[in-house]
Structures are given as C-alpha cells and as structure tokens.
Amino acid sequence: MKVTVVGAGNVGATCADVIARKELCNEVVLLDIKPNFAEGKALDIWQTSPIDLYDTRITGSTDDYSKTAGSDVVVITSGLPRKPGMSRDDLISTNAAIVKGVTENIIKYSPNAIFVIVSNPLDVMTYCAYLTAKVDSKRVFGMAGILDTARYRAFLATALNCSPKDIQAVLMGGHGDTMVPLPRYTTVGGIPVTELIGKAELDAIVDRTKKGGGEIVNLLGTSAWYAPGAAAAQMVEAIVRDQKRIFPVCAWLQGEYGLKDVYLGVPAKLGKKGIEEIIELKLNADEMQLVKDSAKAVKEVMDVLDGMNATA
Numbered sequence: 001m002k003v004t005v006v007g008a009g010n011v012g013a014t015c016a017d018v019i020a021r022k023e024l025c026n027e028v029v030l031l032d033i034k035p036n037f038a039e040g041k042a043l044d045i046w047q048t049s050p051i052d053l054y055d056t057r058i059t060g061s062t063d064d065y066s067k068t069a070g071s072d073v074v075v076i077t078s079g080l081p082r083k084p085g086m087s088r089d090d091l092i093s094t095n096a097a098i099v100k101g102v103t104e105n106i107i108k109y110s111p112n113a114i115f116v117i118v119s120n121p122l123d124v125m126t127y128c129a130y131l132t133a134k135v136d137s138k139r140v141f142g143m144a145g146i147l148d149t150a151r152y153r154a155f156l157a158t159a160l161n162c163s164p165k166d167i168q169a170v171l172m173g174g175h176g177d178t179m180v181p182l183p184r185y186t187t188v189g190g191i192p193v194t195e196l197i198g199k200a201e202l203d204a205i206v207d208r209t210k211k212g213g214g215e216i217v218n219l220l221g222t223s224a225w226y227a228p229g230a231a232a233a234q235m236v237e238a239i240v241r242d243q244k245r246i247f248p249v250c251a252w253l254q255g256e257y258g259l260k261d262v263y264l265g266v267p268a269k270l271g272k273k274g275i276e277e278i279i280e281l282k283l284n285a286d287e288m289q290l291v292k293d294s295a296k297a298v299k300e301v302m303d304v305l306d307g308m309n310a311t312a
Contacts, residue, residue: 001025001240004068004110006102007077008032008060010222011118013041014229015075015236020045020056022233024240028058029068033078038062069109073239075143075232076129078102079119081223092304095119096128103132114274116235117142117250118228122175123298124305126250127263131309137252138275144175145248145265146231147224151212152181155205160196162188169193170281171209171248172265173294179265180290181206185281238270245270246279256280257288259295262302 003025005016009032016030030045032038042060049055061067068074079095099119106113115133117140119125126142133140149171157164166189173180183202186193193202208215216224238245249268253259256266256278269277283291 002027002029002071003236003240004029004031004071004074004106004113005077006031006068006074006106007079007119008034008038008041009077010225011228011232012075012077013045014225015077015118015232016042016058017045017048018230018233019236020049020058021052021054022237023054023056024233024237025056025072028056029061029071030058031061031063031065031068033063035062065105065109068106071106071110071113073116073236074106074110074113075116075118075236076102076106076125077118077232079125081120089304092121092124092301093308095121095125096305096308099125099128100132103129107133107135113139114239115140116232116239118232120175121301123250123263123265124301127252127302128305130252130263136274137254138273140252141268141275142175142250142263142265143228143232143235144179144250145171146234147228148175148179148181148209148212148265149248150227150231152186152205152209155208156186156188156193156197159201159205160188167193170267172267172281172291174264174298175250176213176297177210178294178297179210180287180294181209182281182283182287184284184287235270239272239274242272243270244276249275251275251278253278253295257283257291257295259292262295262299264291264295264298 005012030038030042038060042058117126122144130140153167170185267279
C-alpha cells in the first residue's frame with residue numbers, strides 16, 4: 001500500500017506524519033516543488049520511527065512524480081494561501097493551475113489512485129481535480145467536513161466540559177461561512193445536544209465553527225495545519241483500511257438533496273473504493289434551505305472556474 005501527499009507545507013507534512021505513525025501503508029511519498037523541502041521534511045519524520053516505533057517508510061521528492069508511481073491514495077494540499085490584495089478570482093486561477101498540473105502528473109503515474117483534495121478554495125479545487133482526472137467522481141473528493149465537525153465538536157467539548165470522544169455531529173454544505181452545522185444531528189454520548197446546552201450558547205458555537213479557519217488565521221497569522229492534516233489522514237485511514245466510516249465529505253452530487261453538478265459537503269461512506277455511498281438525511285425545510293443556499297454559493301465559485309477554462 002502506497003500513499004502520496006503532494007505539498008510538503010504544514011498541512012501536507014502533518015498529514016504524512018500522521019499516516020506514517022498510524023502505519024496506514026508501507027510507503028508514504030511526500031512531494032513538493034521547492035528544492036529539497038520534501039526530502040528534508042520526510043527525513044525528519046522518518047527519524048521519529050525509532051522513537052514512536054513504526055515501520056512505514058517515508059521518502060521525499062522534489063517534483064519527481066515518477067516516485068509517486070503506483071500510489072493507492074493521493075492527498076493534494078498544494079496551493080498558495082490568499083494574500084492581501086488578492087481577489088478570490090486570482091486565488092482560484094493560481095491554485096487551479098497548480099491543482100490541475102498536480103492531478104495530471106499523478107494520473108500519469110497512478111491511474112487507479114483515489115484523490116483526497118485539501119487545497120483551497122476547497123470545493124472548487126476538488127471540482128478542478130475531478131475535471132482534470134477524468135475518473136469516477138467516487139475517486140475524487142474533498143476534505144472539509146471532518147475538519148469543520150472536529151472544530152464544532154471541540155468547541156462543544158469545551159463548553160460542556162466533557163470528552164470530545166463522546167460527541168458525534170453532522171455538518172453539510174461548503175467549506176466556509178456557508179457551511180451548515182446540524183444541531184439536530186448532534187449527540188453527546190447518544191444524548192441530543194439540545195438537551196445539554198441552551199439555544200443561544202449552541203448558536204454561538206455554530207457561528208464560531210463557521211468562522212473557525214479565520215479564528216486560527218487571526219491568532220497565528222497563517223492558516224491551521226494540525227487539525228486539517230489529521231483530518232485528511234483520517235480519510236486516508238478509512239480508505240486504505242476499508243473501514244466504511246461515515247464522514248462529511250465534499251462529494252460530487254448528481255441529484256442527491258435535489259442538487260446536481262456541484263461539489264458539496266454531505267455525509268458519505270468511505271471505503272477502499274472511495275465514496276461508496278452518499279447518505280441522504282431527512283432534512284427539515286429550514287435545514288434544506290441552508291444547504292441549498294450553501295450549494296448556490298459554491299456553484300458561483302465553480303462557475304468562475306468554468307469561465308476561466310472556457311477562455312483558456
């Protein structure tokens with residue numbers, strides 16, 4: 001079993017580190033465009049193996065995709081963060097070119113790979129990879145919901161002074177301000193969260209979750225990496241171990257929830273084939289409207305990419 005992580009920055013290196021420590025595969029390849037960067041990160045991670053006692057080999061490569069040949073799962077974290085003065089369209093254009101190039105190279109050497117996309121803007125970059133890979137959409141999906149629900153659950157664990165292990169939650173929609181946490185599907189040790197916390201406090205936690213990425217940026221001056229890296233690794237684990245776990249996944253919808261031709265966060269079952277089932281919850285009218293509003297916002301960004309491709 002072989003896993004490649006493209007992008008050796010903070011998120012990619014964290015993801016590779018978690019995958020190696022959990023012994024999810026025989027080999028992890030960490031690839032980056034910056035000379036010697038992935039090699040250095042990989043060497044540093046490998047030198048923890050005698051300390052943490054794992055056997056997964058991890059190797060680094062500077063833009064040599066032949067080293068990724070035969071990968072079963074590929075995590076793409078490549079892309080630039082949005083900089084001051086950069087418009088959303090600029091960010092889409094820049095990162096779409098990066099993700100497109102990465103996907104083309106991966107498919108060349110690993111035609112049967114499953115793709116987990118982490119690059120931002122998440123929903124549209126997943127769409128970009130899907131258009132480029134030209135494979136079944138069940139093999140191309142994005143990581144956002146696991147990260148967003150982790151933030152939601154962490155905030156709830158703090159507020160309730162309980163273990164985050166006991167909190168289960170579902171979150172849908174796009175990755176950003178239009179995400180849709182679903183308190184009705186949130187439980188603590190099997191108890192509906194609404195029985196344990198007041199509406200005002202719960203609403204505040206939901207709002208904080210929607211702005212969770214921005215909160216980290218304001219504190220650090222850069223985006224998060226421990227939680228996103230671990231979240232992507234959890235998706236890899238579900239795939240390589242064929243766990244059939246149900247996670248919120250950025251998936252290509254073809255009629256589910258009354259939505260078509262849009263990448264959106266929905267509950268899905270992950271196994272060795274990638275997305276093995278998209279689960280349709282019985283949403284009430286208010287929840288459904290929030291999901292549709294989120295889908296509309298995501299589709300607008302996807303349309304920007306389509307426009308760029310049309311004029312390319």
